[in-house]
Amino acid sequence: MGKRGRVRLSGMKVGDRTTSTWKESVDVLMERFFPAARTNAVFNVECEVRTDERQFEWSEVSEAVKSMKVGKAPGLDGVCTEMLRAIWRAIPEWLKRVYDVCLCTMRFPSAWKSARVIVLLKSPEIVRSDPGSYRPICLLSVLGKVLERMMVKRLERLVSERLCDAQYGFVRGRSTEGAWNRVQEWVNGSESKNVLGVFVDFQGAFDNLEWDCVIQKLREIGCEEIGLWESYFIERRVCMTGVCDTVWKDVRRGCPQGSICSPFIWNLMMDGLLWQLREHECKMVAYADDLLLIVEGRNRAELERKRTKWMKMVYEWGVKVGRVVLSACLNVCRTVSTAAMQVLMGGLPWDLECVRRGVCYKIKNGISMSEHDVVNDDDLREKSVDECVKMRRETGGERRNTEVPEERSTNAGGSRDPKLVVASVTKIRPVILTGTTGAGLPRRIRPPS
Numbered sequence: 398m399g400k401r402g403r404v405r406l407s408g409m410k411v412g413d414r415t416t417s418t419w420k421e422s423v424d425v426l427m428e429r430f431f432p433a434a435r436t437n438a439v440f441n442v443e444c445e446v447r448t449d450e451r452q453f454e455w456s457e458v459s460e461a462v463k464s465m466k467v468g469k470a471p472g473l474d475g476v477c478t479e480m481l482r483a484i485w486r487a488i489p490e491w492l493k494r495v496y497d498v499c500l501c502t503m504r505f506p507s508a509w510k511s512a513r514v515i516v517l518l519k520s521p522e523i524v525r526s527d528p529g530s531y532r533p534i535c536l537l538s539v540l541g542k543v544l545e546r547m548m549v550k551r552l553e554r555l556v557s558e559r560l561c562d563a564q565y566g567f568v569r570g571r572s573t574e575g576a577w578n579r580v581q582e583w584v585n586g587s588e589s590k591n592v593l594g595v596f597v598d599f600q601g602a603f604d605n606l607e608w609d610c611v612i613q614k615l616r617e618i619g620c621e622e623i624g625l626w627e628s629y630f631i632e633r634r635v636c637m638t639g640v641c642d643t644v645w646k647d648v649r650r651g652c653p654q655g656s657i658c659s660p661f662i663w664n665l666m667m668d669g670l671l672w673q674l675r676e677h678e679c680k681m682v683a684y685a686d687d688l689l690l691i692v693e694g695r696n697r698a699e700l701e702r703k704r705t706k707w708m709k710m711v712y713e714w715g716v717k718v719g720r721v722v723l724s725a726c727l728n729v730c731r732t733v734s735t736a737a738m739q740v741l742m743g744g745l746p747w748d749l750e751c752v753r754r755g756v757c758y759k760i761k762n763g764i765s766m767s768e769h770d771v772v773n774d775d776d777l778r779e780k781s782v783d784e785c786v787k788m789r790r791e792t793g794g795e796r797r798n799t800e801v802p803e804e805r806s807t808n809a810g811g812s813r814d815p816k817l818v819v820a821s822v823t824k825i826r827p828v829i830l831t832g833t834t835g836a837g838l839p840r841r842i843r844p845p846s
Contacts, residue, residue: 406516407525415526420644423637426516427646430533430604431635434649435719452497453547459485461546462492465539472538473513473636481539496544503624507632509541512653514637535635535653545657548622548629552661556618560664561671566685567660576682580689583680589693593700597711602686603659604651606666607719614666629658650719660685670714679707 408415409425416422462485471477485492499505512535523530565576584592599605608630615626633648652659667683674681680691690707694700759766 409528410526411528419639420642423639423644425528426531426533427514427635427637427644429528430514431646431648432601432605432650434607451500453493453500455489455493457547457550458489458493458496458543461543461550464546465542469539470515470536472509472536472541473511474508474538474540476539478539481543495540496547499544500622500625503622503628505544505625505628506541509538509544510629510633512537512633512635512655514635516637533654535655537653537656542657545629548625549658549661551622552615552618552620552665555620556665556668559618560668561675563671563675563681564664564667564683566683566687567664573684576684576689580682580691583691587693589695591694591696591700593692593694593704595690595692595704595708597688597690597708599686599688599715601651603654603663605719606651606662608650610718611662611666614669618665666718670711673710673714674707677707677710679703 406419406422406426408417409422411425416425462481465478465481467478467482469478515534515536516531517534518525519530519532565571565573580594612623612627612630615623620626633653634645635648635653636643636645638644652662663686667686667688671681671683674690680693682689682691688711690704690711692700692703692707694703756766758764
């Protein structure tokens with residue numbers, strides 16, 4: 398249940414068969430959301446009580462309680478944020494004592510580690526029988542979230558000055574706009590003849606982190622609450638409730654979606670990869686689990702050599718922490734100027750996607766392009782999908798050079814204004830070229846093989 402309402406689970410396709418009952422569908426989703434660990438992590442959780450030390454400050458508890466948002470769904474215990482705040486106002490000593498005992502004994506209560514799973518459909522247009530069309534939200538105990546927040550705050554104070562500045566996701570004061578501006582500065586300022594952008598995605602990044610790797614990282618940075626973190630990562634359970642049944646599953650890897658610590662733990666784990674790439678003189682920008690590598694070179698051979706070297710590091714890191722790289726590099730294409738960054742055969746940045754959809758809407762509805770559009774009528778050389786398919790059949794699948802219209806708009810100084818040129822290749826996917834002032838665009842390109 399949520400703002401989008403309850404999702405009706407249809408039959409899930411698993412190989413060549415389709416599930417026929419609600420429980421079978423839930424089992425399939427649970428296996429996808431919470432995969433089994435490669436090894437069963439065994440942690441030595443401390444049990445000794447030290448009442449003379451290891452206590453939370455009053456300010457820590459107060460800040461954590463007040464930071465919890467109201468109006469959110471409660472966990473299995475039914476305690477909501479409004480109830481928690483009322484307890485803090487009435488008997489703050491009792492609540493602080495509960496958290497102090499957790500810190501002293503290095504125990505994260507089991508009841509706070511059990512979550513109710515809510516399934517959301519990623520988009521109403523996608524196929525409902527595909528398990529990948531859904532994403533889980535774990536409703537955890539508010540009491541446990543307060544303890545998580547205090548644990549994360551202590552980690553942030555410990556490592557905030559040591560984290561790589563290439564990470565823009567879940568970092569205060571940073572955004573996608575800042576990340577994209579940094580990429581543009583690198584591309585525009587490059588002295589190399591060619592610049593290659595390599596986009597890397599980690600599928601199900603938060604759901605697949607190996608707990609033993611997380612604990613090892615926490616030990617390396619000198620975390621004093623290591624026992625509490627070990628207790629946090631054991632005996633975790635999730636359930637999904639239907640009309641007549643409840644399905645439980647043990648969780649043995651990953652950070653639950655909806656938890657307080659998930660974003661910071663991911664950034665902490667990915668920080669090692671970012672520093673490793675920087676040591677090998679790689680320019681990169683990360684936003685949460687999305688990574689962009691900037692590869693510069695004099696020729697194609699140099700680009701491919703650097704790309705292969707850095708992608709090997711990314712792949713090895715992904716295998717180590719439990720997540721294999723899903724998608725990697727864009728194809729190499731020669732550029733006339735590094736001020737023009739090419740994005741081939743992949744997803745567009747959000748700003749270009751908005752422009753593309755606007756252009757497609759006008760084309761579909763027969764609306765003429767105006768002088769204010771970044772794409773003019775003269776720039777459009779697109780063929781329909783049917784025409785592209787017919788051409789591929791006639792040529793036997795042979796790929797040919799594709800004409801890219803030259804920019805026509807110039808400013809008073811004679812230099813070209815920023816343009817977006819859309820052309821079609823026989824692979825029936827758009828080639829997007831973004832240029833900046835003074836940048837020349839190639840007259841012809843060869844679609845990558």
